[in-house]
């Protein structure tokens with residue numbers, strides 16, 4: 001598997017269930033790294049190119065009933081376009097790319113949440129990413145009820161997936177909690193924001209220092 005370290009840039013992904021604080025952390029990491037003089041690009045999934053934003057609308061907002069496999073391919077179409085047209089060029093330019101969700105979301109939601117077959121989805125994922133894997137994946141963990149309450153307080157309008165019941169979202173959370181592999185780090189995101197940021201910063205500075213040495 002190809003990853004950002006060893007190419008010129010560094011690829012960091014922030015993952016986790018609904019309302020875990022991913023977008024908040026991605027914004028904070030972007031600002032903190034820029035303040036250190038790093039060239040940073042932040043992206044969110046699905047989205048980030050015209051085609052990916054169109055796929056996002058279909059996946060999350062459209063009222064059309066759909067097969068779970070159709071939902072999968074909307075997310076993968078968005079990812080394929082984002083990887084080829086935005087993430088890879090940024091990594092080649094030596095940027096730190098921070099993504100709000102990536103492949104682990106597809107495993108948690110479409111494989112464990114929806115029940116699609118893991119091996120087939122992993123093969124399709126490899127086509128979508130061309131084998132690109134993150135250097136670091138920060139998995140934020142919060143109980144489902146905490147995440148839902150944060151979204152409610154933030155005034156977020158529920159999309160298709162957020163409208164799924166707690167059983168679905170508990171499966172998704174459990175999938176994240178059991179995720180292991182190279183570069184995967186779990187953070188208790190029920191802590192105060194500052195504690196989450198400190199834990200994330202330790203991991204991000206370690207991996208960006210590594211990529212600087214390798215450059």
Ligand code: T5A
Pocket residue numbers: 016017018019020021022023024025044045046060075101102103105106107109110150151153154156159161162189190191192193194196
């Ligand atoms: N999806 C996506 C799939 O099914 N398959 C895939 O392959 C992909 C890529 C994306 C949806 O698509 C699905 C998963 C999702 O359902 P989205 O609109 O991008 O949807 O939504 P989410 O990624 O789920 O983002 P959310 O906004 O719901 O959650 P975040 O980003 O985790 O949370 P954030 O940062 O917006 O914070 C929410 C609130 O909590 C506060 C923030 O200030 C904010 O008000 N907060 C904290 N409060 C207390 N303590 C902390 N530590 C806090 N951190 C943040």
